[in-house]
Amino acid sequence: MADVISYREAVAEGIAREMRRDPTVVCLGEDIGEAGGVFKTTVGLRAEFGSERVWDTPISEQAIVGAAMGAAMTGMRPVAEIMFSDFLACCWDYLANEIPKVRYMTGGQVTVPLVVRTANGGGLGFGAQHSQATENWAFTIPGLKIAAPATPGDVIGMMAAAIRSDDPVVFFEHKALLATKGTPPPPDHVVELGRAAVVREGADVTLVALASMVPLALKAAELLSGEGIEAEVVDLRCLVPLDMSTVLASLGRTSRLVTVEENPYQGGWGGTLVSVVADEGFGLLDAPVRRVTGECVPLPFADALEEEVIPTVEKVVAAVRDLAAY
């Protein structure tokens, strides 16, 4: 194996590792077979595992996720791709009403071990219907686990955990990170769901970020370091389970909190996170909390417009400076 791997290659590698060890893992989705996926995140899977394990589907999001559910209920571990996360809306019934509820409403009789993978978020100028960060849609629903890795190593480790999970997992692959590179993790690398990572240590402020916002927060932290402000950066990695203990422990060291979210302020995961902090960690705070978020507008097309409405390094730096001076 090469000594660097891209985030996009890590997706296929993560799936392939699980398909090799578990014959019940099968993939389905639009263009995922010969074509290797519109984002080339399934390249090589058809060649290695054949058409009986890597299935091209019609453009039928309800059928894709509904069939994955039926297969998961009956002994398989399907990995379903929804091409762009915006299209989750086309199969929302399955994510909101069927998959997360069936275990509960059957009194624990049925388990749904499936993964719905999808390309999430902006940054590539795809316009309003192909650029949303939609992880918050899933965050409102009891019964879905939510993974959103930021690095190729985490893609592989969290894919392993997601596919092995007996619970349904929505796996958000961030489009703006697909070309980023990292070191390939060792065989059998598993990153347990619900474990945040402190990816930079610092004593002055805690930046909590997810997916593409993690490298952005890290860049902001480097700039701030030049000004004498040391930011600790927490990569949440999962929204459910949400690792509040890592966040609260970091706040114990820094006493200041900024969340960095791509999605709009209204209903964003940062709102839940800071409400837990207000509830259980108020005494740890020496300053108000700040949330850097997207604007509440559909994502515009032009780079200059998109930059205006999603978080940037500058916006994060400004929020931290403001808070550090409090």
Added chain:
Amino acid sequence: MEPAELLAAYEQMAVIRRTEKAAHDLFLQGLVKGTTHLAAGHEAIAVGASAALRPDDYVFATYRGHHHALARGATPQECLAELMSRATGLCKAKGGSMHLTKAATGMLGSYAIVGAHLPMAAGAAWSARLRGTEQIAVAFFGDGATNIGAFHEALNLAAVWKLPVLFVCENNLYMEYTPIADVTAVPRPAADRAPGYGIPGEVVDGNDVVAVQEVVARLAGRARAGGGPALLEAETYRHFGHSRADPATYRPAEEVERWLKHDPLDLARGRLVELGVAPETITEADERASTVVREAVEVAKAAPPPDPREALTDVWADGGAAWRT
């Protein structure tokens, strides 16, 4: 069907009919909360289809699914306890009338979002094929579901993947209160759609348990042998209104009368007599059915309510509901 098999089917239909009547009465007594969608009148579809299936085949049903749960292995006691919110209910009183499920016997659930389970049935059939088990899956649904997107997506997927799945429409002429004919551009809401997906579409008298058993056996055999999915439209009628205390006054009196005369239990009884089964034997089956249901009502009534702590279990596979670490 052999006489013994038909007699067993008759008794099962009698149990379902009496369980539905009990559910109705218990609802009126305030012992069943929420709502119920009774399937009295539809018994022959569940029982005839079940008689043609293997015990390990998968069944997916709708909120109007008491008959399927009972035909596929749930007992009247488990079902009535579920309706009465008892700890001993089929789904620990977390499902209710609309979600009767008995996974252990392949009754993989009743779904209350119209049409949602058709893709799931396709997926279960896909899984059976991948595992090489020769199981099939059956989705039962109403005529109203034929205008939902998931119906069309499931049919096409099942057809192109040649999945061993049967889609069985229980056409009882009405959605909730609107006649299906008023909102559908073809006369046969299910069967007429089949050619568009390149699969067989058949129509059967859904009140004739023998006819249902025969056609399902044929289509199931075809699916099991790799012939792919089929769409069956079973014509039937619901005896009660759509749900709860709906008196169904929107239905013309002569239509109701005509269908009540075409009752699935009467039909089966007639066939039994034709086959030479003694009337006393049929009466005995009726009496056994009455006893089973009467006892089920008493036992279910006496069962305790669920422990409130159960509300926070069964979200995740570890049994719990924690959303944070």
